[in-house]
Amino acid sequence: MDSKISEAAARTPLASSATTGLKIVIVGGFGVGKTTMVRSVSEIRPLSTEETLTRAGQDIDDPRGVEWKSTTTVAFDFGRISLNPEMVLYLFGAPGQERFWFLWDRLFTGTLGAVVMVDTRRLADSWYAIDRLEHHRMPFVVAHNRFGETTHTLDQIREALDLSPDVPLVSCDARQRDSSKAVLITLVNHLYALSSAR
Amino acid sequence: MAPRLEDENPDRLYMVTGGRSNVADDGLNLVTLIVSECDPTPGMQSEHVRILRMCTSPTAVVEIASELRLPVSVVRILLCDLLDTGRITARNPRPAPAESRLPDPDVLRQVLVGLENL
Numbered sequence: 001m002d003s004k005i006s007e008a009a010a011r012t013p014l015a016s017s018a019t020t021g022l023k024i025v026i027v028g029g030f031g032v033g034k035t036t037m038v039r040s041v042s043e044i045r046p047l048s049t050e051e052t053l054t055r056a057g058q059d060i061d062d063p064r065g066v067e068w069k070s071t072t073t074v075a076f077d078f079g080r081i082s083l084n085p086e087m088v089l090y091l092f093g094a095p096g097q098e099r100f101w102f103l104w105d106r107l108f109t110g111t112l113g114a115v116v117m118v119d120t121r122r123l124a125d126s127w128y129a130i131d132r133l134e135h136h137r138m139p140f141v142v143a144h145n146r147f148g149e150t151t152h153t154l155d156q157i158r159e160a161l162d163l164s165p166d167v168p169l170v171s172c173d174a175r176q177r178d179s180s181k182a183v184l185i186t187l188v189n190h191l192y193a194l195s196s197a198r
Numbered sequence: 199m200a201p202r203l204e205d206e207n208p209d210r211l212y213m214v215t216g217g218r219s220n221v222a223d224d225g226l227n228l229v230t231l232i233v234s235e236c237d238p239t240p241g242m243q244s245e246h247v248r249i250l251r252m253c254t255s256p257t258a259v260v261e262i263a264s265e266l267r268l269p270v271s272v273v274r275i276l277l278c279d280l281l282d283t284g285r286i287t288a289r290n291p292r293p294a295p296a297e298s299r300l301p302d303p304d305v306l307r308q309v310l311v312g313l314e315n316l
Contacts, residue, residue, distance in 0.1 A: 013255035014255055051270045073269070090228070090258060177316070193299040
């Protein structure tokens with residue numbers, strides 16, 4: 001995570017006409033390229049923030065704001081894209097680990113859709129993310145960040161993930177702006193098809 | 199490098215929020231845009247002052263949290279104080295949609311055009 005040397009000076013304000021924030025979540029294990037994808041399309045350097053999670057079994061009789069006393073945190077990165085003078089799209093890069101999903105309802109309800117980034121060395125991480133997204137009934141596409149890795153075809157990945165034929169699966173290079181942009185467009189086209197089919 | 203929240207003294211979070219840990223449904227989410235409606239006044243809590251300065255142009259809740267280096271839930275409490283007293287406004291505050299609701303096709307069309315123009 002980057003340190004913040006001159007945070008105030010580095011901040012790029014939104015246009016004063018901005019009215020609506022939208023969000024897309026990119027989920028994947030550590031090192032799979034989530035932040036790389038956010039960075040490649042974001043108009044700001046990716047920022048990070050954290051949210052606290054209350055541990056179970058809190059003592060509700062304690063009058064001193066117990067919730068802050070026994071917490072753990074989940075960190076996530078984000079970037080943004082001003083789509084037009086009114087709409088701004090925020091991209092969140094989120095670790096798919098278990099504790100993150102406890103935050104979903106609190107933070108990510110209303111998300112347009114999700115991108116699951118797949119690392120063929122750690123497919124189990126992706127299975128878990130896909131299972132959780134389905135549980136939350138959140139539409140998603142799957143992106144294989146190839147990093148020059150060409151040993152697996154998309155068909156093999158689809159089979160390994162036991163991915164439904166309705167879920168788009170694409171290959172990308174998260175370092176490339178056009179490639180990351182194409183993944184987001186695939187997601188929005190998928191959402192549009194689902195939304196129009198109702 | 200600023201300290202991570204993991205190492206944050208819980209007493210500080212307690213101080214910042216006056217001991218509160220929950221807010222009623224405030225209609226705010228991570229990407230709700232906040233705008234200042236007044237200048238800071240003397241004696242105001244320092245976090246409130248920073249929020250008012252930051253939100254002279256619309257700023258998303260998550261960007262405020264990132265800049266203040268506070269958890270999103272703490273920032274929501276601070277924002278509610280300012281909303282209640284009319285010092286800030288939230289643009290398009292909306293209750294969270296039902297979990298299964300798909301986005302509006304018209305919104306998606308605009309997102310698509312915006313992305314294609316990148």
